[in-house]
Structure formats: structure tokens, C-alpha cells
Amino acid sequence: MxxxxxxxxxxxxxxxxxxxxxxxxxxxxxxxxxxxxxxxxxxxxxGPVSRxxxxxxxxxxxxxxxxxxxxxxxxxxxxxxxxxxxxPTGNGHPAFFAWINSPPAPAGIIAELLACAINATCGMGESALMDLERGTVRMLADLAGLPDGAGGVLTSGGSMANLLALATARTWFLTRRGSGTGPDFDRDHARLTLYYSAQAHMSVAKAAACIGLPAHRLRPVATDTHDRLDPAALRAAVTADLDEGLLPFCTVTTLGTTATGAVDPLEPATDLCRSVGMWHHADGAWGGLGAGVPALAPRYAGVGGVDSLTVDPHKTLSVPVGCGALLVPNPEHLHTAFAHQASYLTAGEPDALQWLSHATIELTRPGTRALGLWATLHHLGRDGVTGLIEHYLALADRLRERITAEPRLQLLAGGPWPVACFRITDPDGGDPDALHTRIARRVQDNRRAYLATVAVHDRTVLRAALCNYRTTTDDLELLIREVLHAADAEQSAAGTDQPPQHR
CATH class of the missing domain: 1.20.1650 (PLP-dependent transferase-like)
Structure with missing residues (x-):
């Protein structure tokens, strides 16, 4: 048988x-x-950018x-x-400018395949990949300008890192007040208030909702003329809430805003947080590694004083998608917030290192993040990391120059991170916001280049972000041509008598 x-x-x-x-x-x-x-x-x-x-x-x-x-x-x-x-979504193509989605670095591609074959979890037990994650997190913290002894944990991306940061801040704040549990927790949690730039990524508000903060206790703070968080407006908001008996517990600054690439001032925010007992989280998903770049370093003064920092290697470094990081100068804060015990999970010897699952909400965690990040950093080296960011900055400078030199285009915002926000100069009639939405759609539909729109100073503008290591100045010229051709097509569709000006 x-x-x-x-x-x-x-x-x-x-x-x-x-x-x-x-x-x-x-x-x-x-x-x-x-x-x-x-x-x-x-x-x-x-090939076409998208299909x-x-x-x-x-x-x-x-x-x-x-x-x-x-x-x-x-x-x-x-x-x-x-x-x-x-x-595809299009983000692997060098003429894709819509979102901050980078193509995969070759070293990361190979590393992810190898990590899948090994298939070790980086949450529980001990494995070489778990120690490698500890090491690569340390590399990131060093590149970001955090002090010796900093640590953290790799995440699926910036959204998860921001969620972990706010949950950690809440635990830290309430524990210090002696209201980490019981009726005191309920009383104080009902008064927690969060502050962040009006240009902050939407994941900050989403993370706040996930930890139980209602919208009426979130404070989007006004920005200055350069789209940076206004320290005076932040202080005024915090002071007003303290006078009302609320509990300001955390301020979030942004290092490289999604819309315009602005960097919030760090030191004034940290000073305010220290004076009133708040946590300072910096969302550097895009721009968290700017401290090591000479052209950007002055804007990162005080980065070593933040309480936590989000970095997305799958944005700035082209590690394959699914690799973010939450970095903290004091890793014990993560363990306080997330370490839980179970009889079926024992950490071995009493002096063994904390499992990485004790620093996050995930128990099962892939080793692809650690090996993909390590391989990419190994291939780049410190100079390569700086050079990659400088490549994007140079391209953005060139694009802004081309926009400024083109009579039919107007540069409205951008920088210091590599993004340019611009509009058609003096569009003829109709709704200019709707016009720019249609122009972006035409560019997308033509499939030779791809950009998106964003709201800047209450106006819809065209936005191009530079985050592809294969992008060249030829791709920038292509983008300008495609935008002008789309504007001509819109002009023709509107039935105007004026002949197209683009040649």
C-alpha cells in the first residue's frame, strides 16, 4: 500500500x-x-513610467x-x-516625481532574497539577524547625529515608527506623573494634548487616533513663510492649554516635510519640551539623515537632543520597501512601553539582551529589514550616504533653476530637501486649482513622466520630489517639457484663441 x-x-x-x-x-x-x-x-x-x-x-x-x-x-x-x-506604481522609473518612493537598491534586493531563505524572526529568541538589526540601528542613529548609546527598532515604515513614538511618549509622560495605570490613568489620559506642525505628515494624526487621542486634543501649529513650525505659535498653544488644565505631553517636529521639504527648528522645540515636561519626537522619515550632509547640517543643530526620531531607509537610502526605523537616545523608554511577558516566551539567561519584540508591538518580525538595510549601508559607506543625498539636492537645485528660468512657470516653494512646488504662470480663466490638477493628470496619462499635486499656501500646485538615484538632468528636462505640453493641451481644450507658446 x-x-x-x-x-x-x-x-x-x-x-x-x-x-x-x-x-x-x-x-x-x-x-x-x-x-x-x-x-x-x-x-x-x-519603458512608460506607469501603465x-x-x-x-x-x-x-x-x-x-x-x-x-x-x-x-x-x-x-x-x-x-x-x-x-x-x-507598476511608477516609483522605480527615473522620471517618477510624484511621491517620496525610491527604487530598490541592488544590494538590498539581493539581501532580501537571502534573508527570506534564512527566514529568521527578529522579534524573539536570539539570532545573528537580530544582532545585525541592533548594529544597523546603531549605524542609522550615528548617521542621524544621535548620541552614543542610542538604539531603537526597525519598522515597516514611518507610519509605524510614528505610532511607536507617540505610544512611548504617552507611557513616559504618564509614568512620570504617577498615573500609568488605574483611575489616575483615565483621568490624565483624557487631558493629553499633542502638538505638531501644520505641515506634518498625516501619519502623526493617524497615530494619535490609534493611541486614543481625539481630534479636539490635537494641535496643528502654524508655520512660518518657509513652511517651518513657528516656535512662538507652538509656545502660545502649549501655554493656552496649560492654562485650561490640559496636559501637553508631546511635540512632533518634521525634518523634511512631504509638501515642500522644510525642516522644522529643533532647538526651540526641545527647549519648550524640557521647560514644561513634554516629549520631543522628530519625524525624519524623509529627512532624518540630514545632519551628516554639509549643506543641511546647520538646520539640524540640536538633533541629538530629541527624545525620538523616525527615519525611513526605504526613502532616503533606497532600501527595498518595508524598512523604517524608530531611533531613541534611551532605548529603555521603548522597553518600558512595549515589553510584555508570557510563560511561553522566556528570554533565556537573566543578563540576556532584551528581545527586540520588547521594543515594539510586533512579536514576529522579518529579518529582511535588517539585512536589506545592512547591505545597502555596506555598499554605500558613510561617504556614499552623503553623496546620495547630495545627488538629490543637486538635482532639485537644477530643477528649481529650470522652473525659474521658464517664463510660463512659477516656483512657489521647495527645500531644503529635494522638492519643487510650482505653477503655470497666469493661467487663462477658469479655476487655477482645477487646471493644475488636470495638468498633472495629463502628464500622468502620457506616461513619459509622473508628478502629483499638493496644497501649498491654500493653492493647488504641481509638486516634483527627487528621490531616485537613477534620475538625471535629462529626466528633469523631460518633466518640464511634459508639463508645458500638458498646459498647451489644456489651453487647446479650453478653446482659447491664443496659440501654444511652448516649442
Whole structure:
């Protein structure tokens, strides 16, 4: 009688059953996948920036129907090649300027594959990848300008890092007041108040909602003419709330705002936080590593004095998507907020290091973040990190120069981080905000370049962010041409008598 287990475990003459495959089959498919990846990345700049997913294809992907019998192992690559890769978001293309989404660094691609094969969790137990995460976090903290002894934890991105930061700040604040639990917790938690720049990323307000802060206790603080948080307005808001009997517990500054690339002043915010007993969190998802760049360093004075800092390596460093970080000068604050015990989880020897799950809400954590980050940093080195950021800054300067030199375009905002916000000069008639939305859509639909819109000073503007290491000045020229062509098309569609001015 045939033993069903023999084909899986005992009889080497029979094909192994899924999920197992023969070693040669796995090798051949890995080689094929590697060849396809290299070709895909090499040809990417020559293709369209984006391609809409046909409705019928979208429906098939969404159905999620699983066949009764398994499919062929070698069909996985075919599926990706034919059904997934042709319809990208666009952020791998050098003419993609819409969002702060970077292409994957080659070293990170290889590292993520290797980490998947090892498949160690970086949450519980001890593994080399967990210690590697501790080391790469230390590298990031050093690059960011935090003091010796700083630590932290890798996250899925800036949104999760900001959530962890606010939860840590709440625990720290209430514990210091002696109201970390019981009725005192309920009383004080109902008065907690959060402050952040009006230009802060939306993940800050979302994180506040996740830890139970209602919208009426969130304080978006006014910004100055350079889109930076106004320290005087912050102090006035905090003072007013203290007079009302509320509990200001945390201020969030932003290092590299999404809309315009502004950097909030750090030292005045820290001084205020120290004087009233607040936590100072800096959201540097995009711009958290600016302290090591000579052109940016003066704006980062005092970064070592913040209580926590978000950094997104998958933005600034092109680590593959899914790698953010929360950095803290005092890692014990994370352990106080998140360490929990269970009888089925013991940390081994009494003097063993805290598991990384004790510094976050995740227990199961992938090793891809640590190895992808380490490989990218290893390939770049400290000089390479600085050079990469300086490449983006130089491109942004060039783009702003081209916009300023073009009579039909007006530069409205941008910097110091690499972003340019601009508009068509004196559009003829109609709603200028709607016009710029349509121009952006036309550029996107033409698929040769891709940019988005954003609200700046209550006006809808075109926004181009520079975060692709493969972008060149030729791509900037292409973007300018595409915007002007789209403006001409809008002018023609409006039926104006004026001939197009772009040549």
C-alpha cells in the first residue's frame, strides 16, 4: 500500500510534494528569476513610467480564487512577469516625481532574497539577524547625529515608527506623573494634548487616533513663510492649554516635510519640551539623515537632543520597501512601553539582551529589514550616504533653476530637501486649482513622466520630489517639457484663441 508520506519525506525517487521542490528545480528557478530581475531593472527607464491596470485584469486579481489542484512551480515567475510587473506604481522609473518612493537598491534586493531563505524572526529568541538589526540601528542613529548609546527598532515604515513614538511618549509622560495605570490613568489620559506642525505628515494624526487621542486634543501649529513650525505659535498653544488644565505631553517636529521639504527648528522645540515636561519626537522619515550632509547640517543643530526620531531607509537610502526605523537616545523608554511577558516566551539567561519584540508591538518580525538595510549601508559607506543625498539636492537645485528660468512657470516653494512646488504662470480663466490638477493628470496619462499635486499656501500646485538615484538632468528636462505640453493641451481644450507658446 502506498504511503502518502513517502513522496514527501522518504522516497527520493518520487517528486516531492508542495511546498517542497528538488534542489535543482529551486536553483533553476532562482537563476531564471535573477536573470529576469536584472533585465527588468535594466530596461525600466526605457519603458512608460506607469501603465493602468485593465479592468478585467484588476477583477481577476481581486477575485482571489484558489484552484483545487496546485499549479506548476515555474509559473510563479511567469505570473509576475505577465500580470504584476507590467503595471507598476511608477516609483522605480527615473522620471517618477510624484511621491517620496525610491527604487530598490541592488544590494538590498539581493539581501532580501537571502534573508527570506534564512527566514529568521527578529522579534524573539536570539539570532545573528537580530544582532545585525541592533548594529544597523546603531549605524542609522550615528548617521542621524544621535548620541552614543542610542538604539531603537526597525519598522515597516514611518507610519509605524510614528505610532511607536507617540505610544512611548504617552507611557513616559504618564509614568512620570504617577498615573500609568488605574483611575489616575483615565483621568490624565483624557487631558493629553499633542502638538505638531501644520505641515506634518498625516501619519502623526493617524497615530494619535490609534493611541486614543481625539481630534479636539490635537494641535496643528502654524508655520512660518518657509513652511517651518513657528516656535512662538507652538509656545502660545502649549501655554493656552496649560492654562485650561490640559496636559501637553508631546511635540512632533518634521525634518523634511512631504509638501515642500522644510525642516522644522529643533532647538526651540526641545527647549519648550524640557521647560514644561513634554516629549520631543522628530519625524525624519524623509529627512532624518540630514545632519551628516554639509549643506543641511546647520538646520539640524540640536538633533541629538530629541527624545525620538523616525527615519525611513526605504526613502532616503533606497532600501527595498518595508524598512523604517524608530531611533531613541534611551532605548529603555521603548522597553518600558512595549515589553510584555508570557510563560511561553522566556528570554533565556537573566543578563540576556532584551528581545527586540520588547521594543515594539510586533512579536514576529522579518529579518529582511535588517539585512536589506545592512547591505545597502555596506555598499554605500558613510561617504556614499552623503553623496546620495547630495545627488538629490543637486538635482532639485537644477530643477528649481529650470522652473525659474521658464517664463510660463512659477516656483512657489521647495527645500531644503529635494522638492519643487510650482505653477503655470497666469493661467487663462477658469479655476487655477482645477487646471493644475488636470495638468498633472495629463502628464500622468502620457506616461513619459509622473508628478502629483499638493496644497501649498491654500493653492493647488504641481509638486516634483527627487528621490531616485537613477534620475538625471535629462529626466528633469523631460518633466518640464511634459508639463508645458500638458498646459498647451489644456489651453487647446479650453478653446482659447491664443496659440501654444511652448516649442
Amino acid at each position: 502506498h504511503d502518502p508520506a513517502s513522496s514527501r519525506f522518504g522516497d527520493s525517487c518520487l517528486s516531492p510534494e508542495p511546498p517542497a521542490v528538488h534542489a535543482k528545480v529551486l536553483r533553476d528557478e532562482l537563476v531564471s528569476a535573477a536573470e529576469w530581475v536584472a533585465q527588468y531593472l535594466n530596461e525600466l527607464p526605457q 493602468p491596470l485593465p479592468p478585467q485584469e484588476r477583477s481577476l486579481l481581486r477575485e482571489g480564487r484558489l484552484r483545487q489542484r496546485g499549479g506548476e512551480f515555474d509559473s510563479v515567475l511567469d505570473f509576475v512577469r505577465n500580470e504584476i510587473a507590467p503595471y
